[in-house]
């Protein structure tokens with residue numbers, strides 16, 4: 559075994575079916591009595607209404623204003639209502655956007671959070687917060703934004719449409735793929751990364767055929783946690799850098815961008831991190847990681863081209879320029895020409911050979 563450093567993330571995980579019913583107990587377990595609740599428009603009449611009902615007159619306020627990439631103006635607006643309600647904790651139910659709002663409020667108030675995720679984005683398992691202000695996305699890492707409790711309820715994911723399930727699952731896998739070749743990688747994170755990729759790769763085709771399959775939903779949600787944990791414990795590289803650039807500067811949809819870029823970056827990095835990419839391939843049950851990820855997305859009807867998700871070809875030069883303007887670590891050296899070629903492959907959806 560090679561030398562390594564590893565700092566586990568603190569936090570309680572409640573995982574199972576019907577766990578939402580335990581939300582009031584979880585608030586109490588934190589020693590809290592007045593939660594401020596957040597959710598999204600999709601859940602407002604269903605699961606969010608149930609949370610409000612379960613928490614009853616303890617609730618200090620409610621918001622459904624979360625938006626993709628956590629805009630600071632939205633956070634500041636909701637923060638005024640948080641101050642007015644004087645809560646002692648935050649409870650959020652929704653995808654990565656709702657989790658993002660909760661984290662942004664936790665950063666500003668120091669309040670403990672309980673997060674109930676409804677997609678596979680994985681943000682609930684990380685001390686990372688991305689925020690946008692005047693069109694610029696910045697990312698920070700702080701223990702203040704790490705949720706104290708995650709409540710995973712498989713029932714909340716049974717109705718997730720196939721498209722969202724697949725792209726969100728690929729978003730999660732991206733965290734694990736980059737964890738396997740992370741500069742600060744360690745055997746514990748790598749073990750979770752392989753398990754997370756395998757669980758999602760096994761589950762997504764079953765979900766695409768039968769969205770309400772509880773066994774596959776359970777595997778996928780576990781995979782989301784495992785992959786999120788990878789993002790939370792080690793540093794990321796080219797894939798996350800490129801997705802950050804494409805999402806932040808060209809307004810591309812988050813999970814879809816990860817889905818299109820991941821196979822191309824996996825193939826690009828296979829030359830310099832062959833063992834890591836072999837582990838990815840093994841977890842996927844294929845020979846080549848990049849080709850396997852591409853085939854998985856394509857077979858499940860997910861996008862495989864940047865063209866299909868709103869990128870214009872004339873912006874590829876600018877994207878390559880931005881993504882290589884500041885140096886960052888990646889197992890394979892990154893230069894503008896190579897990234898421009900990678901983006902061209904992603905734009906046209908060429909199946910990688912590696």
Ligand code: NAD
Pocket residue numbers: 598599600601625626627628652653654655656658676677678679680681682684686687688714715717718719722726789812813
């Ligand atoms: P999202 O939260 O914006 O959800 C996408 C859409 O799906 C929304 O309209 C939402 O209402 C709906 N939705 C959510 N759950 C659903 C369900 N179960 N069934 C049907 N519809 C549902 O998107 P996301 O992909 O979950 O998260 C993306 C955001 O998360 C981005 O802002 C990204 O930056 C952030 N993120 C952050 C981290 C981190 O560690 N900081 C990690 C991953 C993603």
